[in-house]
Amino acid sequence: MSEEPDVKGVEPYAGPAGGWGALRAVALAVKQQMGASADTRALLQMNQPDGFDCPGCAWPDPRHTSSFEFCENGAKAVTWEATVKRVDPGFFAAHSVSELWGWSDHALEDAGRLTEPMRYDAATDHYVAISWDEAFARIGAGLRALDHPDRAEFYCSGRASNEAAFLYQLFARAFGTNNFPDCSNMCHEATSVGLPQSIGVGKGTVTLEDFDLADAIFCIGHNPGTNHPRMLSTLSAAARRGVPIVVANPMRERGLERFKSPQHPTEMLSTHSTQLASAYHQPRVGGDAAMLTGMMKALFEADRVDVTGGGPGLLDRAFIAAHTQGLAALQAEVEATAWADIVAGSGLDEAAIRSMAETYWRAERVIICYGMGITQHANGTANVQQLANLLLLRGNMGKPGAGICPLRGHSNVQGDRTVGITEIPTEAFLARLDKAFGINSPRAHGHAAVEAMEAMREGRSKALIALGGNLAIAMPDPDVCFEAMRGLDLSVHILTKFNRSCLLPATESIVLPCLGRTELDVQAGGPQSVTVEDSMSMVHASAGKLKPASGGLKSEPAIVAGMAKATLESGIDWDWLVADYDRIRDGIEAVFPDFRDFNERIRVPGGFRLTVGASDRVWNTPSGKAQFLPHPLLPAEAQRKGLILTTLRSHDQYNTTIYGLDDRYRGIFGRRDILFANADDMAELGLMQGDKVDVMAGPGRVLPGLTLVAYDIARGSLGAYYPEANCLVPLDDHDRLSGTPSYKSIEVTLQKAA
Structure with a gap:
């Protein structure tokens, strides 16, 4: 990084990744979120055979475990969830939705854990507490009022467990839709x-x-x-x-x-x-x-x-x-x-x-x-x-x-897809699901994330149920997404923490607080564990140990079951399934043969690996062989574009969750209004470090007032933080084959800010 001229909050970082900087960051996160009386045993239980899976990334656990199987950002994820801060009815009485809209995304989630079900009251512009029974009744009434099941979108975040995700897809398919936008649509x-x-x-x-x-x-x-x-x-x-x-x-x-x-103490002391x-x-x-x-x-x-x-x-x-x-x-x-x-x-x-x-x-x-x-x-x-x-x-x-x-993101984003969160289900899967649960699943393909947002924008979809996540912020084209979500008849957000998507009220908006990965989950059959699949197809158990943030919380499976009971007359005994998660796993095994002996195998420390045919040179393609697939390049003249911007996560961030305002390894502290650029490109444009610039990606697409920082980045390339730079990406700028938005190749121009 260039060291000239000095810019507030820009300080070159000379240390390695990890090291003492990581330990200091963990200590600070524990102090800020969990307080002086922090139960730091939670960190020692993370990624252990009898503990809980990291609520952050999907990197696998080693077969040999130690007292420390967590990283800096995993520790931040735990302290963020195990915080002593609370967002209770008193918080919402003190802060209107209009006021909260002016808060930063960091401040919204930093306010703390949700404690009670809340409903938006348009007359007062405040969220107000309601009972779980009333919340479920309103959700059921809203879904039944739709003139077709495909008017509903069932979004799923990759942090949902296999058990929650399986019940969720069962609920939606029994309801009658394959509309499953999920976070995979936006990443892998x-x-x-x-x-x-x-x-x-x-x-x-x-x-x-x-x-x-x-x-x-x-x-x-x-x-x-x-x-x-x-x-x-x-x-x-x-x-x-x-x-x-x-x-x-x-x-x-x-x-x-x-x-x-x-x-490794020896390395740390050297x-x-x-x-x-x-x-x-x-x-x-x-x-x-x-x-x-x-x-x-x-x-x-x-x-x-x-x-x-x-x-x-x-x-x-x-x-x-x-x-x-x-x-x-x-x-x-x-x-x-x-x-x-x-x-x-x-x-x-x-x-x-x-x-x-x-x-x-x-x-x-x-x-x-x-x-x-x-x-x-x-x-x-x-x-x-x-x-x-x-x-x-x-x-x-x-x-x-x-x-x-x-390299997958959220810790169970791959598992959610494995157990049925997909808008393009196979006939074989649907036939097994119907046989196991006595339903008639729809066969028409549903909506992925971009298609779901387009349907909401055009008024074809009128309800959104969101199992985790922060959909409005994760998607490109926020102005379009915000307007689309405000036009819904029903929106439901199942969360540990309040976020900006909750501030886009529909005619009926409900926020349901759920247990986190770190917390003890007790159902009628006693304490429960859930399962997750890492990015290398290993499935293992996760059991939270901490006291829940509030007595008013329910688990994600229990919330899904509550919504399903209030909406459907399906013949499925939802309470029986949720009483003992082994029963949900038996259902998964009945639908997905690869989960044979599911309950027995997750009780083995480290779990088990799902079958990946290509790992054994079994190619499940139509021809039975792996395929070389050519892709022509554009000629050199057509490839020559102007500046291309990629969005970036900071080091104090995981997906849309912003833990703080530092990006230590890139030498940025206390701010996010930064544009990383190559020094030679800046010189050609007559710009220098510290200049304020507006980034433009076409008519009406402007990210104003970013501060230029000279950085070791390829010529012709720029970097700006996600999700702030999402405003530069149109909703229809995506890979036509997969629907993945083009967050990392945005053609832009720069001009000095006024």
Whole structure:
């Protein structure tokens, strides 16, 4: 980062990821949220076999556990949930909705935990307390008043457990709709759509143990230091045994450069930190497809040279012959692409791309990890399939130490999809669901997130039930989304904390407070555990231990059951299911064969792994083989755009939840009104660090008054914080194959602020 001129709140950070900075941040979070009498035992119970799963990211737990299996941001998530602050009826009596609209998103959630069901009273512009019975009755009446079940949208956040998500989809399908917008639609839907076409499954193929066997690891378009910090321990172990870790990311991120583990006293007391990246390449924002095409082109060229010289070649021909289709079309497309177009599209020179390719082909076992820097583009599905193409060329699928590793966000976002939260259900799944529960599920495909918001905007959908999340803030085009949600007849938000989506009142708006992941869940059958699936398809139990924030809280499964009872005459005994979550798991097992012996297997420490066919070289594609899928690049002239902006999460943030205003590793403190830019680009535009600029992405799309900060980011690239920069993304700017919004490739111009 440039050190000139001085800008308030901009201080270069020289330390490694983790280290003493992480410990200080955890201590501060505990003090601010949990107070002097904090029950810090919660942190020691996180990610332990008899404890609760981290409410943050979906990075898997190691099979060997220790007293410390949490990271800085996981600790922040726990303190945020276990806070002593309360948002009770007195809070709402003191603050109108109009007043709260003027609060920041950070301040809204920092106010504390919800304690009672609340209903918006339009006459007073305040939320007022109501009983659970009244809340459920009003929700049931609102849903029954719709003239068709498809007028309702059932949104699901990735923090919902398997048990809650399964009951939720059962409720909605018994009601009569497949409208399931969910947070996957906004992050890894390109994975869920792209990988099944390539390898027959929309999940990663690796396990945590594969990282111990890999000969090379590629990290593309993700920032583990902030978004999945426990991954740093895995990368650190690989780096220490000499494994090349090749990074491709437009911005320099400390969490991909150096790491000091806060859980290793020897390292903490030394001046040593582990160097992570063996090579760090900075493609321009949106340059990944061109970079991957270049790597394959270099591989094909080197393979030809080796074969011509009498060698076996660099492609895994035996694997390709036995397990794949489509190589000829891919090779023809790649070889026809000019290096000039690859260089122009990627922002990397040819030598850098060839170097990456050489590291790839010299390794026998390669893992490619990627995040939303790959998926959140108009060509996100193509990006994912290009990663699969590259891995298939050398047989790096379905063997130990190799495979593809999509880095999921929320801790059960993958599990929710596994147990039925999908707008495009298969006939086989619906038939099993109908047989198990005696219902008649609808067969028409429903709405994903963008389609749901468009339906609300056009008045085709009139009710929203939101199981967690902050939908209005997570979506692009906030002005459109805000207006759409205000036009609903019914909105219901099931939350631990109040957020901005609750401030968009419908004709009837209800907020229902639920138990958090850390809290003891007691039903008629006694204390309960739930289950979650991590990003490597491991399913394990999670049991909260803390006293609930309020006696007025219900669990998510209990809330779903209460809404269903008030809405339906389905013949399903919802109370019986919720009394003992083993019964819900029996239902999951009846519908999804992969969950055989579900209750027995989750009682084994560490849980069990679901079947991932591609991990065993079983390709559940129509042909029974993995598919090479070519994607042409645009010619160089068409690729030359102006400045391209990507949205970013700060280090004091998880998805839409903002824990604080610091972004320590990027050297930003106490503010978020920042625009990261390349110093040479700034000079060309006659701008300098500290200048205030307006960011424009077309008529009416302006993010005003950001402060420029010179940063080590690729030429032609900019970075601004999410969700503030969502206003620059139109609702219809998304990947046409998956519906994933293009949060990370926004063409913009800059002008000095007035």
